[in-house]
Amino acid sequence: MDINCFSGRYSSYRIDNFVPGCRDDGLKYSTTGEYKQAVETYADILKKYGLDFLKKIAEPPKENDYFRQEDYYKLFNEHESMAQKFIKEQQIDMECVKIEDAVRLMKDMVLEKQEEPFEDCRELFLEMAAFYGRVVSKYNSCKWLMRDMKTHSICKLEIESKRKLSLSMLNEIHLAWKNGVDRLDSLRI
Structure with a gap:
């Protein structure tokens, strides 16, 4: 799962950026049922960790080392x-x-x-x-x-x-x- 955002500069974050101890190997699926389970798993992760992280990355970066x-x-x-x-x-x-x-x-x-x-x-x-x-x-x-x-x-x-x-x-x-x-x-x- 990647979260892409733009708040002054474009950034891409992976799940291991906001879930403690997580390795981002992704969730594999090959059936519709496995796909639904992967989506539900990511939804649970977002509910638990995502809102705080989204608030954090919504702030424009403090440093100016990027092209505007x-x-x-x-x-x-x-x-x-x-x-x-x-x-x-x-x-x-x-x-x-x-x-x-x-x-x-x-x-x-x-x-x-x-x-x-x-x-x-x-x-x-x-x-x-x-x-x-x-x-x-x-x-x-x-x-x-x-x-x-x-x-x-x-x-x-x-x-x-x-x-x-x-x-x-x-x-x-x-x-x-x-x-x-x-x-x-x-x-x-």
Whole structure:
């Protein structure tokens, strides 16, 4: 059982986040009766533990180390001007830059910023995402899209290559800043 919520930032919680001593192996079922039993079990868990947890996660997060809804809209609406700004400030020759070069530059810059507060890096990371989209568009057909996720909207870069890719660039950059830059290697398409 997963609980997805949006209260300032999107989060996904598993049952082991709010049930003491629980391991989230899920409940397996293969018949209608087993399915009904699984639903009843989860209903009992929610009644016992869920309301307090839902109250807790309904509060907006205290830290500001995440992209806000307006950041996604800014990237979607202003990606071209943000990419231009980044290219000019970093003195990048767009004639020569390849996707691998863009990823390497992003990794270096995110690594350099890991000790800084997220708020101080937010604008740079937005520009970085826009820059990546610009570089990818040199080699692949791609477009920026806003996706409605029921609780919130996110901006994604949809890439037509050998396989269709849909990347939440802000999420990728945020997780690289938070958990390590090697995850950006997956952007080498």
